Amino acid sequence: xxxxxxxxxxxxxxxxxxxxxxxxxxxxxxxxxxxxxxxxxxxxxxxxxxxxxxxxxxxxxxxxxxxxxxxxxxxxxxxxxxxxxxxxxxxxxxxxxxxxxxxxxxxxxxxxxxxxxxxxxxxxxxxxxxxxxxxxxxxxxxxxxxxxxxxxxxxxxxxxxxxxxxxxxxxxxxxxxxxxxxxxxxxxxxxxxxxxxxxxxxxxxxxxxxxxxxxxxxxxxxxxxxxxxxxxxxxxxxxxxxxxxxxxxxxxxxxxxxxxxxx
Amino acid sequence: xxxxxxxxxxxxxxxxxxxxxxxxxxxxxxxxxxxxxxxxxxxxxxxxxxxxxxxxxxxxxxxxxxxxxxxxxxxxxxxxxxxxxxxxxxxxxxxxxxxxxxxxxxxxxxxxxxxxxxxxxxxxxxxxxxxxxxxxxxxxxxxxxxxxxxxxxxxxxxxxxxxxxxxxxxxxxxxxxxxxxxxxxxxxxxxxxxxxxxxxxxxxxxxxxxxxxxxxxxxxxxxxxxxxxxxxxxxxxxxxxxxxxxxxxxxxxxxxxxxxxxxxxxxxxxxxxxxxxxxxxxxxxxxxxxxxxxxxxxxxxxxxxxxxxxxxxxxxxxxxxxxxxxxxxxxxxxxxxxxxxxxxxxxxxxxxxxxxxxxxxxxxxxxxxxxxxxxxxxxxxxxxxxxxxxxxxxxxxxxxxxxxxxxxxxxxxxxxxxxxxxxxxxxxxxxxxxxxxxxxxxxxxxxxxxxxxxxxxxxxxxxxxxxxxxxxxxxxxxxxxxxxxxxxxxxxxxxxxxxxxxxxxxxxxxxxxxxxxxxxxxxxxxxxxxxxxxxxxxxxxxxxxxxxxxxxxxxxxxxxxxxxxxx
Numbered sequence: 001x002x003x004x005x006x007x008x009x010x011x012x013x014x015x016x017x018x019x020x021x022x023x024x025x026x027x028x029x030x031x032x033x034x035x036x037x038x039x040x041x042x043x044x045x046x047x048x049x050x051x052x053x054x055x056x057x058x059x060x061x062x063x064x065x066x067x068x069x070x071x072x073x074x075x076x077x078x079x080x081x082x083x084x085x086x087x088x089x090x091x092x093x094x095x096x097x098x099x100x101x102x103x104x105x106x107x108x109x110x111x112x113x114x115x116x117x118x119x120x121x122x123x124x125x126x127x128x129x130x131x132x133x134x135x136x137x138x139x140x141x142x143x144x145x146x147x148x149x150x151x152x153x154x155x156x157x158x159x160x161x162x163x164x165x166x167x168x169x170x171x172x173x174x175x176x177x178x179x180x181x182x183x184x185x186x187x188x189x190x191x192x193x194x195x196x197x198x199x200x201x202x203x204x205x206x207x208x209x210x211x212x213x214x215x216x217x218x219x220x221x222x223x224x225x226x227x228x229x230x231x232x233x234x235x236x237x238x239x240x241x242x243x244x245x246x247x248x249x250x251x252x253x254x255x256x257x258x259x260x261x262x263x
Numbered sequence: 264x265x266x267x268x269x270x271x272x273x274x275x276x277x278x279x280x281x282x283x284x285x286x287x288x289x290x291x292x293x294x295x296x297x298x299x300x301x302x303x304x305x306x307x308x309x310x311x312x313x314x315x316x317x318x319x320x321x322x323x324x325x326x327x328x329x330x331x332x333x334x335x336x337x338x339x340x341x342x343x344x345x346x347x348x349x350x351x352x353x354x355x356x357x358x359x360x361x362x363x364x365x366x367x368x369x370x371x372x373x374x375x376x377x378x379x380x381x382x383x384x385x386x387x388x389x390x391x392x393x394x395x396x397x398x399x400x401x402x403x404x405x406x407x408x409x410x411x412x413x414x415x416x417x418x419x420x421x422x423x424x425x426x427x428x429x430x431x432x433x434x435x436x437x438x439x440x441x442x443x444x445x446x447x448x449x450x451x452x453x454x455x456x457x458x459x460x461x462x463x464x465x466x467x468x469x470x471x472x473x474x475x476x477x478x479x480x481x482x483x484x485x486x487x488x489x490x491x492x493x494x495x496x497x498x499x500x501x502x503x504x505x506x507x508x509x510x511x512x513x514x515x516x517x518x519x520x521x522x523x524x525x526x527x528x529x530x531x532x533x534x535x536x537x538x539x540x541x542x543x544x545x546x547x548x549x550x551x552x553x554x555x556x557x558x559x560x561x562x563x564x565x566x567x568x569x570x571x572x573x574x575x576x577x578x579x580x581x582x583x584x585x586x587x588x589x590x591x592x593x594x595x596x597x598x599x600x601x602x603x604x605x606x607x608x609x610x611x612x613x614x615x616x617x618x619x620x621x622x623x624x625x626x627x628x629x630x631x632x633x634x635x636x637x638x639x640x641x642x643x644x645x646x647x648x649x650x651x652x653x654x655x656x657x658x659x660x661x662x663x664x665x666x667x668x669x670x671x672x673x674x675x676x677x678x679x680x681x682x683x684x685x686x687x688x689x690x691x692x693x694x695x696x697x698x699x700x701x702x703x704x705x706x707x708x709x710x711x712x713x714x715x716x717x718x719x720x721x722x723x724x725x726x727x728x729x730x731x732x733x734x735x736x737x738x739x740x741x742x743x744x745x746x747x748x749x750x751x752x753x754x755x756x757x758x759x760x761x762x763x764x765x766x767x768x769x770x771x772x773x774x775x776x777x778x779x780x781x782x783x784x785x786x787x788x789x790x791x792x793x794x795x796x797x798x799x800x801x802x803x804x805x806x807x808x809x810x811x812x813x814x815x816x817x818x819x820x821x822x823x824x825x826x827x828x829x830x
Contacts, residue, residue, distance in 0.1 A: 001461040003744055010464065061327065064339045066329075066334070067397050068311075068315060068335065068337070069315075071319060071320060076321055082498070092593070096668070097664075097669060098665060111593075114323070118322055121321065123327045123329075124328070125328070126322070128493060162489065163440060164664060171662055172661070174329045184343050188657075189653075189654060189658075192657045193649075193650030193651065193674070194318075194323060196648040197323050197649060197650055205645060205648060205673055206673060210480075210606050213477055213478045214487045216467065216709065217439055217478045219440065219441070220442045220607075223603040224442050224604075228446055231443065232449045235740055236451075237452075237738075238452060241439070243419065243437065243460055246436075247439075248436070249437065249460075255425055255452065255459075259457065259588075260568075260623040261423060261622070262424045263622060
């Protein structure tokens with residue numbers, strides 16, 4: 001049985017099995033949710049709203065030789081996401097990467113603007129995400145209504161987490177939640193990718209952003225060298241003939257390749 | 264409507280990359296009046312987007328149909344260029360990356376600059392699977408020296424026979440290896456694979472007007488201070504200083520024109536912005552448009568659009584097309600999780616490599632592939648995070664979300680190392696480019712149609728790489744996480760390494776080669792080829808340096824013949 005860690009409850013970790021989750025969904029829908037117009041599939045899962053229209057985007061793109069310096073605040077193409085879409089995306093993104101004491105949430109570093117840019121882009125490679133946003137948040141509202149009689153934006157943190165848990169679990173198989181599973185995978189991947197490409201995300205990774213250096217590249221810092229030297233020595237590899245640090249490389253013994261070589 | 268460029272040029276050079284840039288520099292230095300024609304736009308070095316972050320670009324700078332390799336892939340670049348399609352035979356799936364901007368692909372390349380060694384010129388004698396080159400290493404050595412003195416090379420010499428060094432007065436100091444590079448060097452050496460700091464066309468000391476690297480911006484976008492070599496910052500400015508150079512950009516050369524005696528009289532071109540056609544007259548023509556584009560121009564030229572083209576009595580124009588077979592094997596290192604952070608960017612490109620070591624074994628026939636490869640070492644936390652790369656760090660725990668995911672990503676960041684194999688393909692009959700009988704480009708000229716197949720030589724080499732890389736990764740305590748599938752599945756896509764060469768190869772036999780030892784076509788004595796098309800073989804040593812060294816040498820021949828009135 002697959003055990004899932006529900007992540008957004010800071011004080012205690014709740015473990016829910018897939019079966020328990022589905023049971024939960026069924027009981028919630030059975031408890032009170034009505035089903036106007038055959039909107040549910042089995043197991044209390046809302047039907048994916050394939051009929052929700054996805055806006056068409058008409059724009060020539062940024063071209064093959066754009067101005068790299070005047071990209072502009074608003075970007076090359078008109079933006080299509082509503083403020084409601086943006087808030088819905090922010091809520092999901094902030095569940096995926098919640099803020100910590102030292103790192104801001106995705107909503108604080110412009111994740112909504114990123115998705116607006118992405119889903120408004122006139123390229124086929126981004127159109128699947130446009131579709132998943134426009135139909136997916138309608139589905140999320142329906143699922144939230146089934147389970148909690150409220151829309152996605154009105155859900156508490158733990159309620160929203162339960163739905164995202166369902167989507168995460170569904171991403172492991174090809175069940176009735178296949179579109180919701182893809183929505184989870186795609187928006188999660190983009191949230192993470194977009195977040196860590198911000199300066200705040202880089203800082204949270206501990207990435208040391210390169211700054212212009214005068215003189216030779218110094219190479220690894222002392223603690224980084226200590227770490228790799230200890231590792232190399234512990235693996236019974238040779239440290240003394242490696243070219244360490246900036247030139248000149250006159251420390252240790254010289255390395256000469258002795259092998260399958262004409263003399 | 265036709266635009267005639269009426270200037271009286273000695274030489275038209277087609278293409279401004281490594282070959283064309285070097286030709287323009289060398290010819291103008293020797294007093295020759297040159298018109299350099301580039302299909303892409305001009306670009307002032309100050310306009311190179313060096314410092315922009317991915318999150319300042321649309322879509323976090325990821326690839327799109329407009330910019331296949333990402334927003335900051337500088338120039339009109341990609342495998343898919345809407346105005347200039349190409350076709351492939353079924354199954355060939357050839358990737359034809361083009362970089363159209365002043366300086367061409369030298370704006371983008373990895374700057375890895377190993378010399379060819381004595382063996383690389385005599386494969387005909389060693390295994391008989393390719394002809395010998397019409398020159399030897401001894402003949403080329405002074406031209407490597409001269410080329411490297413202009414280009415600027417940093418690194419360390421290996422001391423190995425077939426990996427010749429650079430004279431100490433030319434070679435600039437090597438760059439300090441990163442920690443993951445040190446680990447891979449130590450492991451490789453322990454299992455009998457040589458490992459050294461590699462030669463890069465990246466300055467660690469000032470050279471002329473160009474400045475030493477400041478170790479902070481991606482070389483693949485270009486380098487406005489000229490630390491990372493490119494033709495546009497490092498050769499064309501030198502040519503400009505002679506007062507002998509004219510540059511024509513946004514001009515796509517379509518054909519080489521000839522007179523009734525079959526001599527080249529210049530080229531025709533189309534202005535890519537207006538579609539207006541033009542003509543440039545000259546005493547000689549140098550084609551350096553890149554191997555396949557040069558073949559395309561030659562096949563399109565000739566009397567009445569003859570399908571055999573110009574300078575093609577051998578029938579070899581477009582044939583012998585090779586690319587570099589490659590595979591990537593990635594290791595995960597628990598010992599590197601949460602390792603100490605530092606500025607690992609360095610000179611952006613690899614600082615170390617493992618050159619081929621199995622020459623004697625191949626001579627003895629104990630290996631099931633005839634040619635060598637080298638190993639490149641990548642990843643760590645060298646590059647800033649990019650949108651597509653984050654999956655590797657975030658998806659290792661069942662697509663988790665919520666609290667804990669940040670720690671997970673931080674822990675894995677920098678704990679992978681990949682080894683990239685870069686091999687040598689043996690030319691075969693099934694790999695070539697030819698004119699497509701039906702499809703035309705935007706301006707009505709036939710496009711190229713590619714045929715391509717790897718052979719068992721390449722697949723066996725890939726298998727050897729996989730085994731070797733696994734050994735190195737595991738000896739260093741890592742666990743291989745990808746790259747060990749069947750060689751047919753793991754080998755790079757044809758054209759994917761952007762090392763396509765051989766389509767107008769040089770040699771000693773006019774019946775089986777297109778050019779002589781000076782890149783002069785056998786059939787048209789004032790038509791020269793100075794790009795990768797002339798390389799008779801495609802050793803694992805990245806092509807750019809050899810293209811430039813040959814151009815350096817062959818321009819002396821061309822200039823002398825012009826001076827003596829032979830042309």
